Amino acid sequence: MTLYLPELNNNDTHFPDPSLALTEPNGLLALGGDLSVKRLCSAYRQGIFPWYSYGEPILWWSPSPRAVFIPETFKPAKSLVKFQRKHGYTVTLNHATEQLIALCASSRPIEETWITDEMIQAYQVLAQAGHCHSVEVWDQQQLIGGLYGVSVGQVFCGESMVSTKPNASKIALWHFCQHFLQQGGKLIDCQIMNPHLASLGAIEIPRTEFQDYLLSNRDLTMSDTCYAAQSLQLS
The missing domain is CATH 3.30.70.3550 (Leucyl/phenylalanyl-tRNA-protein transferase, N-terminal domain)
Incomplete structure (x- = not known):
């Protein structure tokens, strides 16, 4: 065709x-x-x-439809809470964005990834311009997973997530949802539904609804400290 x-x-x-x-x-x-x-x-x-x-x-x-997370309704599974309590992984924001993007790219065979060398470079430049942000999960000093995406007002557009050890990306999302909500965030876009996103609580909404939400929130501001490099602690 x-x-x-x-x-x-x-x-x-x-x-x-x-x-x-x-x-x-x-x-x-x-x-x-x-x-x-x-x-x-x-x-x-x-x-x-x-x-x-x-x-x-x-x-x-x-x-269309669009897969999204609603931060205020996100609830981690009891098993994830128990896992994090046992392992105590450290979670940071914007501490290693370039490294996290590269880790997402390297986690997939080259014939299956959309995170090409051109994309890696583009999002690293976007991060330097203050638009792309990452959540990193660490086991001691080792980066073991996380997520990255693009901020658009009070919406965060997730691009990719990765785990090299169990539950790392889930822990990144859990910590970020709470932080994002506390800082004034309204919606996390995750583009296209897949079984992993569905298992974490993502829902689908029509493109028209997503576009209306984006239009209403893309020019609204977040807290000044939202994307400052920091450790993320659960309250």
């Missing part, structure tokens, strides 16, 4: 309306462009994100 997609102009950061995204494959909206800070920020403010593999052009997506 031949797909006809809008090709982005390298001279501006305009995107087609997300409502024009394909239903099959779900959410495919456009191709081309670049991964500059300006374009990525424009994309996330519209509920659009890049997702492609080695050898493909840059592909842009806005799927």
Whole structure:
């Protein structure tokens, strides 16, 4: 089947309306462009994100339904609470963003990952510009997992999570949900549902509902200390 997609102009950061995204494959909206800070920020403010593999052009997506976490309703499983009590992993925010992004990329075979070298570099630059943030989980001095994503007002757009030891990504999400809520956060986007996200309590909402929520919250501010480098402690 031949797909006809809008090709982005390298001279501006305009995107087609997300409502024009394909239903099959779900959410495919456009191709081309670049991964500059300006374009990525424009994309996330519209509920659009890049997702492609080695050898493909840059592909842009806005799927429906959208998988999200509601921080105020997130509750860790009793087994996770017991696990963390026993192991006492340390959780930090923005202590090792570049390292965490690289760990997410290396956790998958190269033929299966969308975190290409180009994506790694782009999100590291986005982090340096203050838009991309990471939650790291440590066992002593060893980085064993976490998550990273992009802040858009009072919405956090999750990009990837990783565990090299049991439950590390779950512990990262648990700590971040509580911190994000306390700092004024409203919604965590996790793009497309999968069994792992569903097991953690993610829900699906229509793209139109997600877009309305994003529009209402993308220009609202968070606490000044929300994304400062810090240790995350549960209250």
